[in-house]
Amino acid sequence: xxxxxxxxxxxxxxxxxxxxxxxxxxxxxxxxxxxxxxxxxxxxxxxxxxxxxxxxxxxxxxxxxxxxxxxxxxxxxxxxxxxxxxxxxxxxxxxxxxxxxxxxxxxxxxxxxxxxxxxxxxxxxxxxxxxxxxxxxxxxxxxxxxxxxxxxxxxxxxxxxxxxxxxxxxxxxxxxxxxxxxxxxxxxxxxxxxxxxxxxxxxxxxxxxxxxxxxxxxxxxxxxxxxxxxxxxxxxxxxxxxxxxxxxxxxxxxxxxxxxxxxxxxxxxxxxxxxxxxxxxxxxxxxxxxxxxxxxxxxxxxxxxxxxxxxxxxxxxxxxxxxxxxxxxxxxxxxxxxxxxxxxxxxxxxxxxxxxxxxxxxxxxxxxxxxxxxxxxxxxxxxxxxxxxxxxxxxxxxxxxxxxxxxxxxxxxxxxxxxxxxxxxxxxxxxxxxxxxxxxxxxxxxxxxxxxxxxxxxxxxxxxxxxxxxxxxxxxxxxxxxxxxxxxxxxxxxxxxxxxxxxxx
Amino acid sequence: xxxxxxxxxxxxxxxxxxxxxxxxxxxxxxxxxxxxxxxxxxxxxxxxxxxxxxxxxxxxxxxxxxxxxxxxxxxxxxxxxxxxxxxxxxxxxxxxxxxxxxxxxxxxxxxxxxxxxxxxxxxxxxxxxxxxxxxxxxxxxxxxxxxxxxxxxxxxxxxxxxxxxxxxxxxxxxxxxxxxxxxxxxxxxxxxxxxxxxxxxxxxxxxxxxxxxxxxxxxxxxxxxxxxxxxxxxxxxxxxxxxxxxxxxxxxxxxxxxxxxxxxxxxxxxxxxxxxxxxxxxxxxxxxxxxxxxxxxxxxxxxxxxxxxxxxxxxxxxxxxxxxxxxxxxxxxxxxxxxxxxxxxxxxxxxxxxxxxxxxxxxxxxxxxxxxxxxxxxxxxxxxxxxxxxxxxxxxxxxxxxxxxxxxxxxxxxxxxxxxxxxxxxxxxxxxxxxxxxxxxxxxxxxxxxxxxxxxxxxxxxxxxxxxxxxxxxxxxxxxxxxxxxxx
Numbered sequence: 005x006x007x008x009x010x011x012x013x014x015x016x017x018x019x020x021x022x023x024x025x026x027x028x029x030x031x032x033x034x035x036x037x038x039x040x041x042x043x044x045x046x047x048x049x050x051x052x053x054x055x056x057x058x059x060x061x062x063x064x065x066x067x068x069x070x071x072x073x074x075x076x077x078x079x080x081x082x083x084x085x086x087x088x089x090x091x092x093x094x095x096x097x098x099x100x101x102x103x104x105x106x107x108x109x110x111x112x113x114x115x116x117x118x119x120x121x122x123x124x125x126x127x128x129x130x131x132x133x134x135x136x137x138x139x140x141x142x143x144x145x146x147x148x149x150x151x152x153x154x155x156x157x158x159x160x161x162x163x164x165x166x167x168x169x170x171x172x173x174x175x176x177x178x179x180x181x182x183x184x185x186x187x188x189x190x191x192x193x194x195x196x197x198x199x200x201x202x203x204x205x206x207x208x209x210x211x212x213x214x215x216x217x218x219x220x221x222x223x224x225x226x227x228x229x230x231x232x233x234x235x236x237x238x239x240x241x242x243x244x245x246x247x248x249x250x251x252x253x254x255x256x257x258x259x260x261x262x263x264x265x266x267x268x269x270x271x272x273x274x275x276x277x278x279x280x281x282x283x284x285x286x287x288x289x290x291x292x293x294x295x296x297x298x299x300x301x302x303x304x305x306x307x308x309x310x311x312x313x314x315x316x317x318x319x320x321x322x323x324x325x326x327x328x329x330x331x332x333x334x335x336x337x338x339x340x341x342x343x344x345x346x347x348x349x350x351x352x353x354x355x356x357x358x359x360x361x362x363x364x365x366x367x368x369x370x371x372x373x374x375x376x377x378x379x380x381x382x383x384x385x386x387x388x389x390x391x392x393x394x395x396x397x398x399x400x401x402x403x404x405x406x407x408x409x410x411x412x413x414x415x416x417x418x419x420x421x422x423x424x425x426x427x428x429x430x431x432x433x434x435x436x437x438x439x440x441x442x443x444x445x446x447x448x449x450x451x452x453x454x455x456x457x458x459x460x461x462x463x464x465x466x467x468x469x470x471x472x473x474x475x476x477x478x479x480x481x482x483x484x485x486x487x488x489x490x491x492x493x494x495x496x497x498x499x500x501x502x503x504x505x506x507x508x509x
Numbered sequence: 510x511x512x513x514x515x516x517x518x519x520x521x522x523x524x525x526x527x528x529x530x531x532x533x534x535x536x537x538x539x540x541x542x543x544x545x546x547x548x549x550x551x552x553x554x555x556x557x558x559x560x561x562x563x564x565x566x567x568x569x570x571x572x573x574x575x576x577x578x579x580x581x582x583x584x585x586x587x588x589x590x591x592x593x594x595x596x597x598x599x600x601x602x603x604x605x606x607x608x609x610x611x612x613x614x615x616x617x618x619x620x621x622x623x624x625x626x627x628x629x630x631x632x633x634x635x636x637x638x639x640x641x642x643x644x645x646x647x648x649x650x651x652x653x654x655x656x657x658x659x660x661x662x663x664x665x666x667x668x669x670x671x672x673x674x675x676x677x678x679x680x681x682x683x684x685x686x687x688x689x690x691x692x693x694x695x696x697x698x699x700x701x702x703x704x705x706x707x708x709x710x711x712x713x714x715x716x717x718x719x720x721x722x723x724x725x726x727x728x729x730x731x732x733x734x735x736x737x738x739x740x741x742x743x744x745x746x747x748x749x750x751x752x753x754x755x756x757x758x759x760x761x762x763x764x765x766x767x768x769x770x771x772x773x774x775x776x777x778x779x780x781x782x783x784x785x786x787x788x789x790x791x792x793x794x795x796x797x798x799x800x801x802x803x804x805x806x807x808x809x810x811x812x813x814x815x816x817x818x819x820x821x822x823x824x825x826x827x828x829x830x831x832x833x834x835x836x837x838x839x840x841x842x843x844x845x846x847x848x849x850x851x852x853x854x855x856x857x858x859x860x861x862x863x864x865x866x867x868x869x870x871x872x873x874x875x876x877x878x879x880x881x882x883x884x885x886x887x888x889x890x891x892x893x894x895x896x897x898x899x900x901x902x903x904x905x906x907x908x909x910x911x912x913x914x915x916x917x918x919x920x921x922x923x924x925x926x927x928x929x930x931x932x933x934x935x936x937x938x939x940x941x942x943x944x945x946x947x948x949x950x951x952x953x954x955x956x957x958x959x960x961x962x963x964x965x966x967x968x969x970x971x972x973x974x975x976x977x978x979x980x981x982x983x984x985x986x987x988x989x990x991x992x993x994x995x996x997x
Contacts, residue, residue, distance in 0.1 A: 077985045078911070118880075140910070144901040144978075151895055154940070158948045166948050170940065177900070177936055181929035184910075188917040188925070 009070045010058065011084040011135045014051045014094065015128055018044060018101070022124035025117060034116035038109050041120035045102040045127065052098040052131075059091050061479055064486040066137060066200060074138075080197045083137040088483030089334070092476070093134040093254070093261055096341045099461065100253045101127040104246035106458045107349055111245050111356050112160055119160060123246060126152040130254050134261065139187050139197040147180050149255065153247065161242040168235075168242035175235040179225035186218035190270075203269045204490065216274035219266050220282075227259030229282075229319060230289030233312045240308035241361070245352030248304065252311050252344035260318045260337050264330075268322065269487055272494040275323070282323045283409075287416045290316035294423035298430070304361045306431055307347045310387060313420060314340045314399075320417060321402035325491065329405025330484050331477065335398030338476060339386065339469055343395060346383040346462040350376070353455055357448045363431065368440030373450045377436045379459050384432050386466045388425045394469035517570045518580030518587045521558035521595065522635050528554040529628040536621035544613075544621040548606050551624040555599040555631065562592050562599075577994065579641065583703050586641040589994025593843055593987060594638040594770040601762035601850050602631040604966050608854070609755035611959035612861055612869070623663065627759065630656035634767035641778075643692045643702035646771065650688070650735070653764060654681050660759070661752040673751025680744045684734035691727025694720055704779040711782020722786050728775065729790050735768035737817075738824045739797035746809075749817035754869065757813055758857030761820050762850040769824075773831055773842060777995070784834065791828050796927055799825030803934035812860050812871045815938060816853065819897060822935050823849050826928060829912050833919040840992035841915045844984060845908040848977060852896050852905055855970025858963050859890045864956040876942060878951025886958070887946045889971040894943055896974040898936040904977035 021044030029037045060067060066085035074082040086094065104123055112119045129152065132145030150173050158169035191197050194205055207215060225232045240248045267275045275282075290313050297309035314336060321333030353376060354369075355361055370377040386393035389400070399421060407414030440446055451459070469476055516523065532547050561567060577588035606627055613619035633653030640646040658681060662674020696702050698720035699710060710716035730741060737745035749757045776787055802822025809815040827849075830842035862883070863870050880887035896903030909932060916925045958964065977984055 075981050075985055077982070077989055078914075144906070147901045147906070151900060154943070155947060158944060166944055169944070169948070170937070173940060174933060174937060178930070178933045181933055182926075185913070185917065185922075185925055185929055188914045189922075191914065192918050 009084075010051065010055050011068055011086065012070055014048060014055055014098065015084070015131045015135055017048050017051060017128075018124040018131070019128040021045075021047075022121045022128070025121050025124070029117055031117065037117040037120045038105070041124055042102060042105050042109075044124060045098070045105055048127065048131075049098040049102060052094055055086070056091060056095060056479075059086065059088075059479070061088070062482060064088065064483045069137075074141075078197075079195070080140050081138055082141060083198060083200075084135045085137045085200070086135055088480040089264055089487075090134045090261065092334070092338060092480055093257055094131055096257070096338070097127060097130040097134065097254050100249060100341070100345055103345065103349070103458050103461070104249050106454055107249065107352055108244070108246045110454060111352055115159060119156070119244075119246075122152040122156050123250075126156070126250060130250075130258075133258055137199045139191060139199055139202075141197075142199065143180070143184060143187060146258065147177070149258075150176055153251070153255070156247040156250075157239055157243045160244040160247070163242070164238070165242045168238040171235045172239040175225055175232075176222075179222040179232075182218045183222035186215045189215060199265075199270075204494075205270065206494075207271065207274075209273060212271045212274040213277065216267060216271045216278055219262065219271070220278070223259040223262040223267070224285075225259075226262065227256060227315045227319060228312060229259075229285050229316070230292055230312065231285075233289070233293065236312060237305050237308045240311070240348075241302060241304045245348055245355065248308075248348040248352075249345045252308075252348055253341045256311060256315055257337050257341065260315070260322070260333060263319065263322050264333075264487065268491055272491045275491075276325070276495045279323045279325065282319055283406075283413060286316040286320040286323070287413060287420075289313065290320070290417060290420035291423065294420050294427060297427040298423065300427075301363055302361045303363050303431060303435070304348070304351050304355075306363075306427065307344065307351065310347075310424065310427065311340065311344050313424060314344070314387075316420070317399055317402040317417065320413065321405050324402075324405040324409040324413070325488070325495075326405050326408050327485065327488055328401045328408060330488055331481070332398050332400070332402030332405050334480055334484060335394070335469070335473065335477070336402055337398075339394035339398045339466070342462045342465045342469075343383055343386045346379075346459060346466070347387060349455075349458055349462075350380045350383060353451065354448065358444060363434050365442070366435045366445055367438045367442065368436070369445060369448070370436040371440045372446055373448060375451045375456070379451065379463065380436070381432065382463060383466065384428050386470070388428045389421055392467070392470045394466045394473075397469060397473045514570075514578075515580035515585070517567055518578055519585055519639075520567055521561040522632060522639075524561060525554055525558050525628060525632045525635065529625060529632060532621075532625045532628060536625050539621070541620055544619050544623065545610060547621050548610060548624040551628050552603045552606055554628065555603045558635075559596055559599045562595055581645070582642075583705055584642045584645040585636070585639050586704075587639060589991045590770070590774070590839060590843075591639045592994075593991030594766060595635050597843075597847055597850060598631060598634045598638065598763045598766055601766065601854065602627055602634075602759070604854050604969070605755055605759035605762060607962035607966050608758050608858055608861060610962050612753065612755050615864070615867070615869075615959075623660070626656040626660050626663075630660070630759075631763065634763055637767040637771045640771060640774070641704045643696070646775070647685075647688065647692065649767075650771070651685065653767060654685070654735075657681075657760065657764060660756045661748055663756060664753050669751040670753060673748045676744055676751075677748045680734065684731040684741070687727050687734070688731035691724045691729075691731065694724030694727065696724075698724065704774070707779035708781060711779075716782070722783060725780055725783055725787060726790065729772075729787060732768060732772045732775065733794050736765065736772060736824050737821055738794040738828065739801040739821060740794075742798070742801070742821050742824075745821060746814045746817040749820075750811055750814045750871075754813065754857055754861055754871070757816075758854055761816065761853045761857065765820065765824075766846050766850060769827055769842065769846060773839060774995075776831055777834060777839070781834075788832065791831055792924065795825045795828035795832060796924065797825070798822060798828065799928055799931040803931040806935060806938045809938070810873055812863075812873055812876075812942075813857075815873065815942075816856060816860075819935065819938070820853065822931065825931070826909065826912055829916050829921070829924060829928060832921060832924065833915045836992040836995060837915045837918065839995045840985075840988045841911045843988040843991055844911050847984060847988070848896075848904045848908040848974075851970050851973050852893055855889065855893045855967055855974075856897070858966040858970065859886060859893070861963050862886050862955065862958050862967075864959075865953055867956065873942060873945055874952070876945045877949040879946040879955075881951050882954050883958075886955075886967070889967050890946060891943050892971045892974050894939040898939040899932050900936070902975070902978045904974045904981075907977065907981055 069085035129149045293312040300306040321329040386395040389395040636649030658678040664670035698718040734741040806818030896905035899909040
């Protein structure tokens, strides 16, 4: 352990970078703003890699903890720390930001400086959420994200950006203020804002129920779960590509992270009680949004709905309360981060060229854009869950967890996978096959170097997880197993002890 | 003769009164040429009074402020609560004076009465903060109100300003009548106008006559009028819109705090024994203000009117602190108000920047595309609006955080839920301002920004919205100290 405050550094370096750009970059010096932003985000990524390297896999407690008193009168402290669960979320945040900046360099042409500032502020806030162990600070970052995201959707978004930005902000804000009330109640009950003190604290059962519902309001909107998902298609469709990537890649994961960190770890008994509700909504969500996705004519909307379906597997896995379910939820989240981010980037590639997302306006692109077709196909198959890609590992485990909990759950989830294959393959067929009869489509150039740089790391990660998931699993597994066994001890639920011990499918 | 103790207790007020008279003579003798000088003199007076509030030799005399010290018999009390409130009032008055120069210089009417009236209104507010008897309460309230009526109608050549002044005066006179009637009832049934005697009477159960309750209700209604709490808020939107913008900024900050401090002291000190009675009243005013301030604000198109509704909603949140009661309640009121005052003064400073072709404009649509024409002003307004909406990491979040935390602690769960939900509704209209500035196309260039006065207020306001988040401890410690001195 070093005394260097690595987590604070990872959190605040992007913010400092944003300040740097705001103060010292001239109004029209777009190139400089882009380069500084890219550089800062890469530095942050390097720092986060260093953080990963210092992370001790065997320990299940919080690590690299930093702590100093912030508001002594109210017992609020600045506490940072990571465990095996949050470390991956930090990594995906730092990885996706440079990719988004690369995408922004190609796709954003107005107010470039401000765009870079917004992205870096957003990165700071996201990392803050995952590394903070003080409830006030957690809420601060969790809510703070709304500001840059609101501006990103509203300034650089599409036609109906204002509506989408409002809907995104108000929906999430509404969920979050209920969470805030729950945080108050917990803080008063426990007497501190330290989240580590709340893990394992036994809240009175009646109170825990209400707390769970309040947190559920926030995380169900964020995840998003059916029927609280209606903001998401708008936000995704109207947001610029970089915004969609961050939204799908990281912001949605905050819901999953919140469910694990707060619902499972702090309110186990209430989670157990409400599991049928959550699972029911997840299953409805998987089937319903898959069907809705089938009917879409806008490709970004289609991928947005597929995101909701995939996040359904996450909540399904978590609330199955067994090792496979937990494992699967984490894997789906990791996989979905890369796959959904890549698919949105893929949409961005053609959108930058044609400025339309209508599926019917494309067709036959396999002929003139072979590289693009290949990249899209790989990510499409990963989204479908083809063995050998990341999608398979997660969905398989999540489904297995659901089967162990109740075979009906597994059956419905499997049906969702079939539908998933249907809408993705059909999308691919409509975009890439058929005759290349539209002139503007024919005129599109294939991927350029910047775009390949964007896709390469995602492609490697998707295949890596698919072929050798243990690299990733080994880091979060001990913490997750500990969380599960704590959960089972607290709820007295031993019935679903894992019978299947395999790490890899 | 004033005895030395009284002199020491009320030293800052005496200074302000004397300086006010001096300024009045100067204004009468020299006319409009010295307006700015008198303004600077007034700010210097406020600074000196602020220094005197906390200066060492006065504090030593007050036994370091550990206990409340009385002056003028028991008419006037000096405790840590009053000192904190006065400090904020002085600061807010000084900042609103800074806002006024460029406005009146450009729009004419730059007359020297303006700073003089502000000085006397401030004096009235300081008396209100220290009043511990209904007589001094009334004197303070009227000393504050009369200059405010004149200020609202300060641009006497415009119809709107005259209307605002008249409306404010007519309704203000009504509320003064209610107040006096309530006070006379309390005096009639309790036999005293002194706060301490009343508190003792309730404690010893010697005051049980229902007439006192009726009197208390009248006083509550009158003070709720001054605070512009629903259903006594009708004057606020019209007066906010009609009064000259720097005056509106002043209205939204210092007098509100004075009325709030008075209300807090009145309910928690002498009337604490009737808590079960006034609880329902304050609860209703609080909930109604939150909801009405939130929903009625949605349809406003004038920025000053919008801020009037926003202030009504904020009164609802502040009253939560009174319902919480005790030291915790007092502390959150002070935290919330300090942040709110800074926030709202900054917002009015931004409105003062909105001038096109030599005319000031104050519609929300006049902000269109401000982020392109004046990025710094737009950024300041964005910070202020997100802070008003209570979105972290701006300081406004901490105001709401501490208010609702204390409310949950006091078991006021339904009130808290209504409060946070109404804050989501208010977020819509604050967001609309951000939306207009960032998402819409510019409609024309603004005139060059006003002088350093307005810029200073904008800088102080927006930087403190971020600074308080980074370092909240000074504010929290000071308010804690202030609340400790309250009620024994």
